[in-house]
Amino acid sequence: MTDTLSPELLEQMDAYWRAANYLSVGQIYLRDNPLLKQKLTLDHVKPRLLGHWGTTPGLNFLYVHLNRLIQAHDLNMIYVTGPGHGGPSLVANTYLEGTYSEIYPEIGQDEAGLKKLFTQFSYPGGVPSHVAAEVPGSINEGGELGYCLMHAYGAVFDNPDLIAACVVGDGEAETGALATSWHSNKFLNPARDGAVLPILHLNGYKIANPTVLARISHEELEALFRGYGYEPLFVEGSNPRQMHLLMAAALDEAHGRIVEIQQQARSAGFSGRPVWPMIVLRSPKGWTGPREVDGKQTEGSWRSHQVPLSKLAEVPEHLGLLEDWLRSYRPWELFDENGRLRADLRDLVPKGDRRMGANPHANGGLLLQDLKLPDFRQYAVEISTPGSRAAESTRIAGLYLRDVLKLNAEERNFRIFGPDETESNRLSPVFELTSRAFTGEILDSDNQLAPDGRVMEVLSEHLCQGWLEGYLLTGRHGFFSCYEAFIHIVDSMFNQHAKWLKVCQDIPWRRPIASLTYLLTSHVWRQDHNGFSHQDPGFIDHVANKKADVIRVYLPPDANTLLSVVDHCLRSRDYINVIVAGKQPQLQWMDMDSAIAHCKTGLGVWDWASNDEGDPDVVVACAGDIPTMEALAAVLILREAFPSLRQRVVNVVDLMALQAPSQHPHGVADDLFDRMFTTDKPVIFAYHGYPSLIHRLTYRRANHANFHVHGYQEEGTTTTPFDMTVLNRLDRFHLAKAVVDRVPSLAASREGFARFIDEKLAEHDAYIRENGEDLREIRNWRWLARDVDV
Structure with a gap:
């Protein structure tokens, strides 16, 4: 226990928690009558009930306690929530602390603002049900579980004054990404980095099943986290008064341990990996909600995961249960006649940027400085x-x-x-x-x-x-x-x-x-x-x-x-x-000045590799380092076999430049694209990845029907480098043959050239099987000065 919470402070914190819970339930259910000044009717309730209640009261409980800790020690703290589907909690708390209304002035600190706050949640034209980018203080989308703890550690690297309080849901703890995240403490340097306070919230259930960590013994759970390198502090129960006292004591102890670790490392230097504190909060799922619905346990069970009372129109008794639930928080004690949180409860909120919803680290662009970059x-x-x-x-x-x-x-x-x-x-x-x-x-x-x-x-x-x-x-x-x-x-x-x-x-x-x-x-x-x-x-x-x-x-x-x-x-x-x-x-192909110009446009004709004199018979395009080399090698094969063939080489460095400007801001204009790729000549395109993507990117272009793309065809094995390209028909021989097959003026030469290509491929295959490496002419290939007028 702790002496930190006087009876008056305990009452105030409990009242604040009730206010957050009330606002959370209101967001899930109500679109009118936000202070229950009237008897609740179906007209006051949303027609579609969406949201997640089960994790929300635990998140609210932690928020008010972290506010006390921030106030007591002037902490720089952000609140990272793994159970991101507890969206009502973060919206409620940032509203209570005033941040929400500052960012969204239309959601004011009055009865009209409460009505808008409730109506907008999971409502067309409103805000999502998860902790999302729209919620101040958040640094991660809560729709997918597993990422909160790694985000929290990433946030405190090189942030020596920052503490990331990170709530890990016990369902989320079953994901592979989260399970790995516990080892992030092996990379945290207390001399230079901030601190993460993990809070494992054991409320026992996922959507329909118990959670693994909630069903192992206290001893096994403690051993698990001590094995991860943490000192777990347990807060367990359901009685609000007792839980307030336990949580205040646990947070004081955890904070004291963090300060001790950091002071030692920053004064005497890093001397070994410390054992960081963490908190295990075991509380009922759907805490303070309906204990039973239709004779079935709800609080403390999986039935409270989303919307405990979901059939208000079909089951008249449910409307009465909802009203009883809302009134159990006694909103008339929490808000004045105009809907503003009572003054003594507002005093519990940290000031300015110390509010977790207003902390600039949760809106990182406010702190971002340009990198100093070398030339x-x-x-x-x-x-x-x-x-x-x-x-x-x-x-x-x-x-x-x-x-x-x-x-x-x-x-x-x-x-x-x-x-x-x-x-x-x-x-x-x-x-x-x-x-x-x-x-x-x-x-x-x-x-x-x-x-x-x-x-x-x-x-x-x-x-x-x-x-x-x-x-x-x-x-x-x-x-x-x-x-x-x-x-x-x-x-x-x-x-x-x-x-x-x-x-x-x-x-x-x-x-x-x-x-x-x-x-x-x-x-x-x-x-x-x-x-x-x-x-x-x-x-x-x-x-x-x-x-x-x-x-x-x-x-x-x-x-x-x-x-x-x-x-x-x-x-x-x-x-x-x-x-x-x-x-x-x-x-290596381009000098630096040429490379800069090429990257600025995103793609371009390589004149030094082309001999089309402004009117090509074929365009040989390439994107990627190996496809570029193979395309250029194909050009030389064709130049030797067909000296009069006019070839244009186009290299693509910015793949999105291929799209039309209406589809991507990097897309080059149609007239420039047409000048490079023509509007009617075959384009043999050697591409790094799966060929279908090039067709997707260019389908609005005038010459798309003439694009013939060679790329990865899901053929592979342990083999030689060049054979990988052969297996997927991206090699110089297949590319050269593709040109001959599609240039009308070469029709008479196709059969003979096909035999030549088959012979080269057979030679290649026999050689690698005998020698375990590529042909010398492949290994030592260069684009030589004598091959081109530079």
């Missing part, structure tokens, strides 16, 4: 002749990222995230400046590990994504590198963040945040050694489904275009950028 031109690969030298493009990008870290070392507002692949993905130059973050035991034999490292590596794409989202949402910058095939693990997390950004564009008080930028490398065309399981370029298709004003996709063909793209992405706001670039040595 990417200074990292340029010198190009005298296109295709005459090779370089590891991502290693060059790593040099640039190293210096981004260096320039922003004092601000500590940039981190690199990835699943144990920074070295593998050739971004290792960053380790010249920093290490991987880790606060666990570090052995002498370990490499590049330190408590203050700025590279966040853990073998969970979920955790990397969630940390980065929390970092970005609270006003910082980051970069996510991953194997292309396994970025699919975060498909759903990408969805939620894209939806968040899309919604925020229509919320003027939400300030722009730094874009989420992926670098996908170790890609499909260079996963020949790992085999079929590692060969999948489909994340691009998934991304392309989202709104055009949110997503960007880049396929830089070499290091200089990659540098230009990365610099652009780190400067951007409110986007999700996807960059796909190989890490293996690859031919």
Whole structure:
């Protein structure tokens, strides 16, 4: 117990909790009569009842107690809710603290405002039932469970004064993403970072089933969290008075422990991973709601999960039960005649930005500072002749990222995230400046590990994504590198963040945040050694489904275009950028000035590789580093076989430039597109991913019917690099044959050329089976100066 709560304060906090509960129930049910000044009728009730009651009273209970803690210690705290379907709670509490009315003045602090507050919830033209971007103080969409704890940790990295109180629902705790999140404490440095206070809310049930953690013994649950590295403090029961006292004591103890940990680390230096406190709140699901409905238990059961009384029109008794439920909170004691919260309860609210709904960290754009970026031109690969030298493009990008870290070392507002692949993905130059973050035991034999490292590596794409989202949402910058095939693990997390950004564009008080930028490398065309399981370029298709004003996709063909793209992405706001670039040595095509101009347009004719003299017989297009090389090799094969064939080479670096301007802001104008691709000539398109996407992007273009796309056809195995392209008909031989098959003037040569191609493919197949590597002419291929008039 604690002496902190005097009888008067306890009564006030309980009254505030009742007010939040009353507003929460009102949002689910009412559209009129907000203060129950009249007898409740069906006309006062919404025709469609939507929302989630079960978790809401627990969220309200925690909010009022965290307010007390903030007031007592002048804390900088945000409230991260895993049970995001408890939307009524966050709306109710931000309304009670005044933040909601400040942002939405039409929802005033009076009876008319209460009526609007109730009516808008889960109502056409109103607000969603989940904790969403529209709710002040939120940093994550609550529609999908599993991400709150990783968001909370991402929020406090490099935020030494911030505490993220994070409520984890016991249903949510069953998700894989959340289960991994408990290990985030191994990456939190109390000398430099803030603190997370996890609060596991055990109310016992999901939609229709008991939760796993609510049905194990107290001893097993405690052992579990001690094994995760936490000190669990238990608050269990249902009696409001007793629970208030227990929760106040637990929060005081947890806060005291956090202060002790941080003071020790900040005065004496980091000396080992601490045991952080957490709270386990066990309370009834649907606490303070109807105990029974139709003779069946409701409070403390799964039946309270959503709308406990859902048949008000069909069952007249339910309307009376609803009125009794609402009146049990005694709203006439909480609000004055005009509908304003009574003065002594308003005094419980923290002031200004200390209110959790008004904390600027929950609107990260308010705190965002531009990165200090080096001049990417200074990292340029010198190009005298296109295709005459090779370089590891991502290693060059790593040099640039190293210096981004260096320039922003004092601000500590940039981190690199990835699943144990920074070295593998050739971004290792960053380790010249920093290490991987880790606060666990570090052995002498370990490499590049330190408590203050700025590279966040853990073998969970979920955790990397969630940390980065929390970092970005609270006003910082980051970069996510991953194997292309396994970025699919975060498909759903990408969805939620894209939806968040899309919604925020229509919320003027939400300030722009730094874009989420992926670098996908170790890609499909260079996963020949790992085999079929590692060969999948489909994340691009998934991304392309989202709104055009949110997503960007880049396929830089070499290091200089990659540098230009990365610099652009780190400067951007409110986007999700996807960059796909190989890490293996690859031919370099463009000098820096040409690369910058190319990236600015998004696509362009490579005159040095073309011989069309303004009137091509065929357009050979390419997007992606390996498709670019194969397309250019095909051009040389055709030039040798058919010297008079007029070929135009078009390279695409910004995939969305292919769309019509009406579909995407990066889409090039129709007249420019037509000048590049013509309106009537065949286009053989070598593309990094699944061919159907190119057709989707170009279907409104005049020449779409003449587009013939070669890309990944879901064929793969452990084989040689070139054989991967052969298996999917993206290789130079199949591309050259596709040109001959579609250029009318070459009709007479098709049969003979087809035999030549078949012979080359047979030679290739026999050679790799005998020697285990590609033909010498493939391995050593270059675009030589003598092949083109530069």
